Amino acid sequence: MDRVTRKGPLAGVRVLELAGLAPGPFAGMMLADHGAEVLRVERVATVTAAGDKPRRDVMDRGKRTIGLDLKSPDGVAAFKELARNADVVIEVYRPGVAERLGIGPADLHTVNPRLIYGRMTGWGQDGPLAPTAGHDIDYIAISGVLSMLGREGGKPTPPINILGDFAGGGLMLAYGVLLALIERERTGQGRVIDAAMVDGAATLFAMFYHGVQTGFWGPRGTNLLDTGAPMYDTYETADGKFLAVGSLEPQFWAEMVTLMGLEDLPDRSDRSQWPALRERLAEAFRSRTRAEWEAVFEGSDACVSPVLEMSEAADHPHNKARGTFVEVDGVRQPAPAPRLVGETEQDLSPATRLAELSSWGLSDEVAARLRDSGVLA
Numbered sequence: 001m002d003r004v005t006r007k008g009p010l011a012g013v014r015v016l017e018l019a020g021l022a023p024g025p026f027a028g029m030m031l032a033d034h035g036a037e038v039l040r041v042e043r044v045a046t047v048t049a050a051g052d053k054p055r056r057d058v059m060d061r062g063k064r065t066i067g068l069d070l071k072s073p074d075g076v077a078a079f080k081e082l083a084r085n086a087d088v089v090i091e092v093y094r095p096g097v098a099e100r101l102g103i104g105p106a107d108l109h110t111v112n113p114r115l116i117y118g119r120m121t122g123w124g125q126d127g128p129l130a131p132t133a134g135h136d137i138d139y140i141a142i143s144g145v146l147s148m149l150g151r152e153g154g155k156p157t158p159p160i161n162i163l164g165d166f167a168g169g170g171l172m173l174a175y176g177v178l179l180a181l182i183e184r185e186r187t188g189q190g191r192v193i194d195a196a197m198v199d200g201a202a203t204l205f206a207m208f209y210h211g212v213q214t215g216f217w218g219p220r221g222t223n224l225l226d227t228g229a230p231m232y233d234t235y236e237t238a239d240g241k242f243l244a245v246g247s248l249e250p251q252f253w254a255e256m257v258t259l260m261g262l263e264d265l266p267d268r269s270d271r272s273q274w275p276a277l278r279e280r281l282a283e284a285f286r287s288r289t290r291a292e293w294e295a296v297f298e299g300s301d302a303c304v305s306p307v308l309e310m311s312e313a314a315d316h317p318h319n320k321a322r323g324t325f326v327e328v329d330g331v332r333q334p335a336p337a338p339r340l341v342g343e344t345e346q347d348l349s350p351a352t353r354l355a356e357l358s359s360w361g362l363s364d365e366v367a368a369r370l371r372d373s374g375v376l377a
Contacts, residue, residue, distance in 0.1 A: 014037050015037065016086045018091050027177070040064070041068050054329065093121075094131060117192045140164045145163060152227075
């Protein structure tokens with residue numbers, strides 16, 4: 001998995017990923033999935049404890065790992081040498097921490113003006129909340145997004161940590177890196193990316209902010225796409241499993257109710273009839289198992305799908321046909337996305353420790369000295 005053998009549109013792009021929680025590794029994974037050479041920089045103790053055992057965390061696939069003591073002057077000097085030979089740094093600390101360590105954007109641009117410095121935080125690099133702690137649930141709360149998630153009459157419900165951490169954070173940072181790489185082709189200069197999860201989550205909900213202001217979108221759980229409408233919801237089947245119904249358009253709705261054999265249903269265009277319509281649908285769906293309903297709707301445009309458990313998803317015929325999931329070293333995982341038609345398959349091997357650092361600017365002699373002193377692992 002070196003610079004020569006990596007494949008894809010980002011082959012030749014070198015990324016230093018400072019170890020952190022999920023959003024940073026996810027951004028690094030997105031880049032590695034398309035050919036970037038990602039070197040993850042961990043604490044010395046972490047790498048020493050792991051030894052040469054491959055890291056099977058899916059978000060570390062296709063990467064290499066080293067341990068480096070960034071609180072040591074020698075470790076900082078080594079990191080600067082690595083940055084001199086890198087294209088991108090992914091940094092995941094609270095504002096000011098990297099500067100105190102001596103590896104902030106100004107420090108690294110001194111040795112490499114072309115370096116793209118991607119900063120990942122929840123609150124951003126400035127603002128009243130910037131120095132404080134937080135998690136996904138806090139970022140989507142402050143952005144207004146969390147207020148819109150949940151059923152009518154219920155409390156706001158966080159969707160795991162997808163919207164803030166992964167979509168609003170990691171994915172936005174990877175997107176920012178690509179923007180900066182394109183710009184660098186014109187200017188020859190690197191750029192600092194301020195990827196804040198609160199900003200990213202807000203951007204993802206752009207349509208709904210506008211909808212609230214125009215009156216198109218109402219309170220939580222009362223709208224067409226947030227379980228307010230009976231034609232866009234989940235329903236339990238006879239065996240305790242679930243179906244997802246998304247028959248919004250009239251023609252899809254007509255196909256669904258015809259296949260279900262339902263007649264004399266309440267008017268779906270009358271919102272006051274939605275509770276009664278939902279109960280009719282719930283009663284009907286409870287009459288058969290999920291598998292029986294799958295057979296009913298197979299090949300149709302009714303927009304009804306089984307709610308698969310994660311353990312089932314990889315075996316669904318559509319996912320199998322597209323290769324949506326792959327297995328690497330016994331770990332089943334999603335394949336890289338999006339797909340670039342004609343792109344060669346990427347090496348998704350688990351991360352391994354990188355011992356030979358001369359191509360990154362650290363000679364064997366320097367590396368050996370740093371290892372002997374406990375600065376490098």
